Amino acid sequence: MVRFARIINSLMPKSSKLSMCIHLAANNRFLLALGVLSASAHFGTVLGGTALGFIGELADPIPSSNLASSTQQESTVSKIGPVFEDGQAQVVPAFKSDWIEHDLFVETEFDSDNDGKLDRVHVSVTRPKQTDTDGLKVPVIYQSSPYYAGIGSTSSAHMWSPRQNLNSPPPKHETPPQIPQMSKRPRLSGEHIGEWVPRGFAVVHSSSPGTGLSQGCPTVGGVNESLAPKAVIDWLNGRAKGYTSVDGDEGVVATWCTGKVGMIGTSYNGTLALAAATTGVDGLECIVPVAPNTSYYHYYRSNGLIRHPGGYMGEDIDVLYNFIHSGYDASRDYCDCNVRDKGMLEDFDRVRGDYNEFWASRDYLNQLERMKAPMLMAHAFNDWNVMPEHSFRIYKAVKERGIPTKAYYHQGGHGGQPPLQLLNRWFTRYLYDVQNGIEQEPNAWIVREGKRNSKPETYPEYPNPESVSVPFAIHPGGRTIGELAPKTSDTTTLTTANASIEEIIDNYSFSGPQMLQAEWCNHRLLYATPKLSEPLHLSGVSKIQLKVACDRPTACLSVWLVSLPWTGSERITDDVITRGWADPANAASLTEETPMVPGEFRTVTFELQPDDQIIAAGEQIGLMIFSSDRDFTLWPEPGTRLEIDLSGTQLDLPIVGGIDAYSKAIEPKPIPQKDASEPEE
Ligand SMILES: [Ca+2]
Ligand SMILES: [Ca+2]
Numbered sequence: 001m002v003r004f005a006r007i008i009n010s011l012m013p014k015s016s017k018l019s020m021c022i023h024l025a026a027n028n029r030f031l032l033a034l035g036v037l038s039a040s041a042h043f044g045t046v047l048g049g050t051a052l053g054f055i056g057e058l059a060d061p062i063p064s065s066n067l068a069s070s071t072q073q074e075s076t077v078s079k080i081g082p083v084f085e086d087g088q089a090q091v092v093p094a095f096k097s098d099w100i101e102h103d104l105f106v107e108t109e110f111d112s113d114n115d116g117k118l119d120r121v122h123v124s125v126t127r128p129k130q131t132d133t134d135g136l137k138v139p140v141i142y143q144s145s146p147y148y149a150g151i152g153s154t155s156s157a158h159m160w161s162p163r164q165n166l167n168s169p170p171p172k173h174e175t176p177p178q179i180p181q182m183s184k185r186p187r188l189s190g191e192h193i194g195e196w197v198p199r200g201f202a203v204v205h206s207s208s209p210g211t212g213l214s215q216g217c218p219t220v221g222g223v224n225e226s227l228a229p230k231a232v233i234d235w236l237n238g239r240a241k242g243y244t245s246v247d248g249d250e251g252v253v254a255t256w257c258t259g260k261v262g263m264i265g266t267s268y269n270g271t272l273a274l275a276a277a278t279t280g281v282d283g284l285e286c287i288v289p290v291a292p293n294t295s296y297y298h299y300y301r302s303n304g305l306i307r308h309p310g311g312y313m314g315e316d317i318d319v320l321y322n323f324i325h326s327g328y329d330a331s332r333d334y335c336d337c338n339v340r341d342k343g344m345l346e347d348f349d350r351v352r353g354d355y356n357e358f359w360a361s362r363d364y365l366n367q368l369e370r371m372k373a374p375m376l377m378a379h380a381f382n383d384w385n386v387m388p389e390h391s392f393r394i395y396k397a398v399k400e401r402g403i404p405t406k407a408y409y410h411q412g413g414h415g416g417q418p419p420l421q422l423l424n425r426w427f428t429r430y431l432y433d434v435q436n437g438i439e440q441e442p443n444a445w446i447v448r449e450g451k452r453n454s455k456p457e458t459y460p461e462y463p464n465p466e467s468v469s470v471p472f473a474i475h476p477g478g479r480t481i482g483e484l485a486p487k488t489s490d491t492t493t494l495t496t497a498n499a500s501i502e503e504i505i506d507n508y509s510f511s512g513p514q515m516l517q518a519e520w521c522n523h524r525l526l527y528a529t530p531k532l533s534e535p536l537h538l539s540g541v542s543k544i545q546l547k548v549a550c551d552r553p554t555a556c557l558s559v560w561l562v563s564l565p566w567t568g569s570e571r572i573t574d575d576v577i578t579r580g581w582a583d584p585a586n587a588a589s590l591t592e593e594t595p596m597v598p599g600e601f602r603t604v605t606f607e608l609q610p611d612d613q614i615i616a617a618g619e620q621i622g623l624m625i626f627s628s629d630r631d632f633t634l635w636p637e638p639g640t641r642l643e644i645d646l647s648g649t650q651l652d653l654p655i656v657g658g659i660d661a662y663s664k665a666i667e668p669k670p671i672p673q674k675d676a677s678e679p680e681e
Contacts, residue, residue, distance in 0.1 A: 082200030087436025088424040089199035103186035104252040108231040112216035112224040113331035119216035124188040127202035131256035139260035139431035144272040146324035149183035149212025159314030179326040183212035210327035217335035221362030229276035266290040280370030286430035290378040297359035304586025306353040310384030355590040374404035382572040385414040392610040410447035463540030468658030472651040476500040478525025506627035506640035524626035536665040540654030542608040547648025553595035554585035558629035563619040580608035
């Protein structure tokens with residue numbers, strides 16, 4: 001299971017001394033002879049006024065003993081540079097090995113460990129040798145992370161217990177042992193190096209504050225986590241100081257850098273790319289956040305409810321702080337006391353789960369005023385760890401600000417960056433100014449069910465512009481299975497003339513899949529459409545409106561949209577379509593609860609996670625309404641009684657083609673055979 005966000009470093013190609021490197025500064029003809037270049041027009045992207053990827057004149061003459069005889073006959077020689085084909089930076093053999101690697105410490109503009117000195121962060125650089133030998137200047141692919149120097153415990157003893165009644169103080173958890181500091185030098189991580197250095201980029205990594213050899217405190221979404229990558233980008237542009245040591249005075253300057261930086265990262269590392277972009281720092285030309293957490297409230301809470309990331313029951317923001325805090329011993333007590341104990345534990349409200357200033361300050365949606373970097377966002381529609389709303393909410397807001405924004409979505413779980421070709425065009429466009437037209441392309445790349453992640457289909461936008469919200473009514477019979485039918489269709493006459501109340505008895509002991517497979521169950525209500533006779537495409541955000549009463553001040557409310565029959569299949573799109581969770585006490589305000597009063601109904605409306613999924617012919621779309629969700633919410637003592645008034649309850653489904661497409665999809669007709677699917681990546 002991939003945690004939010006342990007990243008496994010990609011394997012690096014082994015550095016082997018390539019004889020080519022002595023001919024680096026040779027002329028075009030020599031490289032043509034070696035097969036490095038071809039003379040055809042597809043290499044013709046012009047860079048700096050010179051075609052064929054060669055720029056300028058040779059700065060330092062190469063000793064003739066190093067040159068092949070054929071090159072000695074040339075009177076002029078050119079420097080080596082990047083090569084572009086089809087709008088993408090190509091692997092240049094001379095860049096494939098003998099890289100320059102070094103690390104340094106960049107001075108930030110904050111003192112988050114309060115020792116009276118500006119915090120320095122640990123940075124590593126991998127760049128083509130020619131940045132030293134030939135005066136080559138390159139742009140940077142940059143990733144920052146809290147995970148490079150070791151991670152902490154995920155033991156349940158160090159998590160909060162989900163066995164907590166709502167609006168009651170949580171039982172305490174143990175403090176995990178200190179993370180052994182394992183910072184590697186000079187290279188912090190191998191990620192991205194193998195892809196980008198051979199294509200003419202430098203790759204830079206940095207440890208986020210309070211992790212590894214970076215000074216300061218980890219704050220899990222605090223402002224220093226935005227300002228730290230900003231400082232590194234400032235250093236790459238000559239605006240901030242770099243040093244060879246964490247406390248010395250010997251400076252390091254990035255003379256080799258064009259100043260153009262693109263950030264990429266998955267999960268927490270993607271969050272940090274977005275965090276850097278919110279500073280509006282000059283030189284950050286584009287970002288690619290992959291499955292980023294964009295709001296810690298949305299990671300640990302949902303619509304007023306305490307709700308955990310999938311797979312990490314009992315995790316909360318202090319647990320993640322402990323999980324990443326691999327920094328210096330000297331600042332440990334200060335950080336634990338001020339950031340974790342006085343900051344997080346006093347303000348995170350693990351009693352009511354409500355939104356407050358603490359969470360608002362850790363929500364990047366509130367920090368977009370200065371953002372200007374074009375953004376290629378990537379996420380999976382079945383990421384139940386960092387859920388797809390994290391990207392969708394930022395995507396919408398950034399687009400509304402007029403910033404070039406694209407989305408890549410696949411159907412799997414947590415992580416999964418866009419295909420290399422797409423990334424290459426993105427970085428080549430924004431870091432090398434090669435006008436490859438990517439910004440004119442459709443805004444959304446979506447991988448279809450059962451297809452390879454490297455082969456997304458394009459759509460003009462996400463959600464699909466042809467998607468229409470269709471309201472569905474819910475008809476009695478939820479203890480077995482009631483009917484779900486469009487409000488506007490003839491099926492409406494089946495019911496709601498008689499307002500019908502159905503009951504749920506909360507019991508976390510039963511999991512979602514168990515309740516879905518039960519023929520009769522009083523812990524959930526289940527409703528379904530007729531079987532589809534042709535595929536139905538959902539795209540966008542589903543919304544539920546529940547008219548609910550409860551015999552206690554509050555309860556968990558959970559909703560799963562599923563395709564039936566439940567199969568238990570390992571393929572992530574086969575059963576769950578999307579889900580949502582809410583606290584009915586927060587129906588009117590996310591920051592303040594209004595307790596439920598027994599017998600008094602209120603309307604609670606909330607969104608399910610955004611999705612784009614084609615429901616296969618032969619399936620039914622099912623809606624399960626229940627209380628505590630054993631895989632996500634707290635586990636209060638069973639027995640809370642909820643009543644749902646179906647006359648005031650409605651599901652809005654985003655259907656491509658709207659009601660007409662739905663009506664056609666439920667017409668009785670023979671169901672076609674399923675297409676053979678390719679393995680998902
Ligand atoms: Ca300091
Ligand atoms: Ca609440």
